[in-house]
Amino acid sequence: MSGGRTRSSAIGRWAHTVKTLMRHPQFRVGAGDFAPVVPGIAAWGVMAGVAMVQSGMSLVEATLMGLLVFAGSSQLAAIPLISAGAPMWVILATGFCVNLRFVVFSIHLRQYVMHETRWRRLLSGYPMADLNYVMFTRRFPQPATEAIGIEAQDAYRAGNGTAGWISWAASNLLGIALANSIPVSWGLGFAGILALLGIGCSLVTTGLTAVSAGIAGTAAVAAFALPLKLNILVAIAAAVAVCLILEKPASRHTLETGGRH
């Protein structure tokens, strides 16, 4: 009896939280920020759907993967391994390594989510793909300290993440449905790179962000031979290190005046 009541009140609290987040104006702002990249993400998602079916996955398997895994790079890395019958631990370890940049993002995002319960933090992390992370930190460079600001950040993340998940899941399903009518040779997935490129340009606002982009791009090419997309991790580390060294003379001034770049 009492267990049932606790559970239903927990569900009630969740429903209340979801409703509060969805009604918050920042939910729409978050979803709206995602809107311009939808064509790019969708084209990429369609090609992921095509790739899943063409690798020999069943309809159920491809649908589950498209709805749940929600990570383009680990899906694309896993597809050939699954069809080759690789051991499960190899596939999961590969997915983990290919996703390592998200671990770096979670260091950055930690300060924004620690007010939530652990289950909600996991749910907050789930949709934090590259673009969601970038859009969120672009909109909120500093974590809020008061309740109103925290609520706005939570709602923005929820709206932005929901838009990302819907775009990815729907386009994966479309790709599964159209698998035999879209030739891979058209290379439609390149639209996803163009979406990242546009957002990347929007982040280059100072000399040091341009340096960061230049170093990271060069390092990612130079370290391309590393397995499991570890070149991306090397590139982020190199770019951040170089920018820290370059900003050192200026940073004391920035911290003292409390200004941002």
Added chain:
Amino acid sequence: MNGTDLWTVVTIIGLTLVTILTRSFFFLSGKPWSLPRWAQSGLRYAPVAALSAVIIPEIVMSQGQLVSHVKDARLFAAIAGVAWYYWRRGVLGTIVAGMAVYLPLRLGLGW
């Protein structure tokens, strides 16, 4: 289409957990700690670095090598996309302009 395999379904659920685990990695522990100031200021450069590290190899490399000739649709599409961005400041336009250059070069000329 092949039949559904329980092993594959379990693998897919595992990959879902990997997504959640990596994206929430540093949210898992509730122990309070904070980053040193230098790390916090360094993280400001991480978003643009991450995007650049994902994008650039996809534009200038093929089969693990730098592209050696300019007859590559991706190069021209990226230039068109960046040009559009700085002209009109729109991400949607970046995608459309890039694809408007990419598709004819790739499908028409086979670049």
